[in-house]
Amino acid sequence: MGRGKLRIYLGAAPGVGKTYAMLSEGHRRVERGTDCVVGFVEHHGRPRTEVMLHGLEQTPRRQVTYRGAAFTEMDVDALLARKPVIALVDELAHTNVPGSRNAKRWQDVEDLLKAGIDVISTVNIQHLESLGDVVEAITGVRQRETVPDEVVRRADQIELVDMSPQALRRRMAHGNVYQPDKVDAALSNYFRPGNLTALRELALLWVADRADEYLQQYRGEHNIRSTWQARERIVVGLTGGAEGRTLIRRAARMAAKGSGSEIMAVYIARSDGLTAASPKELAVQRTLVEDLGGTFHHVIGDDVPDALLEFARGVNATQIVLGSSRRKAWQYVFGPGVGATVARDSGPDLDVHIVTHEAVAKGRGLPVVRSAARLGRNRIVAGWVVGVVLPGLLALVLTHVAADPGLANEMLLFLSLTVASALLGGLWPALASAAFGSLLLNFYFAPPLHRFTISDPKNIVAIAVFFGVAVSVASVVDLAARRTHQAARLRAESEILSFLAGSVLRGETTLDALLERVRETFAMESVALLERESDVEPWTPAGSVGPDPVARPEDADVDMPIGDHMALALSGRVLPAEDRRVLGAFAAQAAVVLDRQRLVGEAEDARRMAEGNRIRTALLAAVSHDLRTPLASIKASVSSLRSDDVDWSEEDRAELLAGIEEGADRLDHLVGNLLDMSRLQTGTVTPLIREIDLDEVVPMALGGVPEDSVLLDVPESLPMVAVDPGLLERAVANVVENAVKYSPGGEPVTVAASFLGDRVEVRVVDRGPGVPDEAKDKIFAPFQRHGDAPRGAGVGLGLAVARGFAEAMGGTLAAEDTPGGGLTMVLTLRAAAPAGPRPAARLSLTPTDPLSPTDSLTPTDSLAPTDVRQKAGPQ
Secondary structure (H helix, E strand, O other), X not given: OOOOXXXXXXXXXXXXXXXXXXXXXXXXXXXXXXXXXXXXXXXXXXXXXHHHOOOOEEOOOEEEEEOOEEEEEOOHHHHHXXXXXXXXXOOOOOEOOOOOOOOEHHHHHHHHHHOOOEEEEEEEHHHEHHHHHHHHHHHOOOOOOOEOHHHHHOOOEEEEEOOOHHHHHHHHHOOOOOOHHHHHHHHHOOOOHHHHHHHHHHHXXXXXXXXXXXXXXXXXXXXXXXXXXXXXXXXXXXXOOOHHHHHHHHHHHHHHOOOOOEEEEEEEEOOOOOOOOOHHHHXXXXXXXXXXXXEEEEEEOOOHHHHHHHHHHHOOOOEEEEEOOOOOHHHHHHOOOHHHHHHHHOOOOOEEEEEOOOOOOOOOOOOOOOOHHHOOHHHHHHHHHHHHHHHHHHHHHHHOOOOOOOHHHHHHHXXXXXXXXXXXXXXXXXXXXXXXHHHHHHHHHOOOOOOOOOOOHHHHHHHHHHHHHHHHHHHHHHHHHHHHHHHHHHHHHHHHHHHHHHHHHOOOOOHHHHHHHHHHHOOOOEEEEEEOOOOOOOOEEXXXXXXXOOOOHHHOOEEEEOOOOEEEEEEOOOOOHHHHHHHHHHHHHHHHHHHHHHHHHHHHHHHHHHHHHHHHHHHHHHHHHHOHHHHHHHHHHHHHHHOOOOOOOHHHHHHHHHHHHHHHHHHHHHHHHHHHHHHHHXXXXXXXXXXXXXXXHHHHHHOOOOHHHEXXXXXXXXXXXXXXXXXXXXHHHHHHHHHHHHOOOOOOEEEEEEEEOOEEEEEEEOOOOOOOHHHOOHHHOOOOOOOOXXXXXXXXXXXXXXXXXXXXXXXXXXXEEOOOOOEEEEEEEEEOOOOOOOOOOOOOOOOOOOOOHHHHOOHHHOOOHHHHOOOOOOO
């Protein structure tokens, strides 16, 4: 029995029409004679969706009792017994009621697929597990029900059900998605245009990536090597030189001209270890390309043009960006260069762009850094050709020349070939050239000719001197080449170690970045830092980079011990002995970085614990006194009213009820500040910024103070501000209440607003005792009261909450001295438009939004999909 096929309708938000599309597909299958049944569909009271269920066979649901309440879930056993060809199962991310066959509905679907039943299902983009944090950052709502991405990726077919944010909001406004009493709240919170646009983009990008995976799989299965220009992919070839930054920025400008374009920077390194490219420059270029939204790739290959083209075709690239050659004119005798070779071999499916830069034709700099023992196959072959083949050709040419140049000149010619052989191939080709040249001189040019004997003793001395000079010159040239390469290598090593030590000491390198640098420096496939508690414990990875890192040092191609219970393990090739010195430095730094990361983590944990302990201590103090005081007042008033021993008059009863109301208001204010500070401390306050007039918010913030205690001066000509109305109201209310609390009787607090440039200022002025300069910042700390403020004055959170809300909206809150005595709080906000006079507007004391500004106080107050459904949320 084969596995069933899964088809998923993916949407950006509830209400886009996924369930409707699934049911439409069910009707089409039934009309074609396919056995199709409805396993589970939730229509959420939407009439059009409910009508689509007519004419489709529905499997009865299973009743599940949980905590005394009855719920209905999909009956998987009944579906397996019925065994239809296709089952329609809505809400793939749904969490089943405890007591069901599986905990999640996607697990029910897996059971159906294993039984050979094809399944058509639905899911929203916000329910994908990997996107939970992203969706929460956008909407302020944490999705409680998720489905693993791999479950959706394994689907045989994914179809995007798309709808513009404007169309979806119109559909909601017409009552086609939620009940009328939920529409206003939903439109003002979760279903704002910005949220829907961001969710739609997430859905489109996720489906596009999935389509790209299908395309790569198809190309691989059919061995397609040509480029299919489904999307612009720009590959930037880097050499490690400073011109790489110019190439990356040029590619970024090219990518910006087309939506969805990708940038991939690739550095081709030879397979023989340390390279001449500066690790510091490569790190800078890696950061630059990642900042521009691209990716950096490190590829090993001795033939740079071939490796570059292979990489470009492998990622289905459409364009390659290369820099003009840095070689001088005479250096082209060694070949056409990388750019010309890539352009010649790219074919019609790859566009090659050659970009000019400041280093054009200024020389390639030092050769690849390696010792003379590793000159490379091409140079060694060239040395043997020059040292052995060319002397034979020279002898052939000289024997056919009519004029005899003389034995001395002939020796100099052969000596020049020996020197050239030493420069190219090293000592051994030069020695062979000296010996072969001596034989040729003896056989062809020293009498008697064409015999390996010499009649004239002077010629014997001349040939012996030639051989000695040739060997000496070859030795000196080879020694100089060795010293040059050793100096270049040491320079590269010192640059690597200097940059490494500096970055680690400054704390700029993470463990993964350091291991990645090890992998790139030594041209390895993977690098892992392993550790264990003791000699008998198994090895555990502390960090790794690259594919398939080893789990034990003995399985690695190269291992570098670090102390007794730590080792750096590299896979890819065996390193020469001279490379292990640098590797040892990397290993020691890796241990230092690992220790630093752990110490930083422990310090952060300790800081959080200390902060938590401080807040808990202050909270206990607040609960023990500040919260008990209003509770005691409420308790005493209620006990008095319930007493049967006293016949209270109407005035007394009204006074007791007023005391209860006052205590409840005070208690509500204290608890509200505690909750607000908790949200600020945990970072869960996400402001919902929109443009609004100050005269719509500030008057509402004065509801908690006596009417004659505040003078309001908010000109109607002020520009609008970009704020969260709820957060702004709470911030102003806390500042005003604090000012009224300390202002002397008969001296009203002034609340005035003005604008300057692109900022709008709200100034709250009181005539109280004021605050000294050294204490102006301390009064904004949580649980702080200035001076001898009475315990009943609050828990010391009002100003801390106000500043937290102001900064969350991009504003500031600061304290200044009031001229003549007192304190002035200055709340600075961002203007929504360039400051300037506007036509007079009508003062409105009520918000125009369907929800009051305080409804947008925190993300948890916004309407989540789970608020309009009992269990899984709308699909």
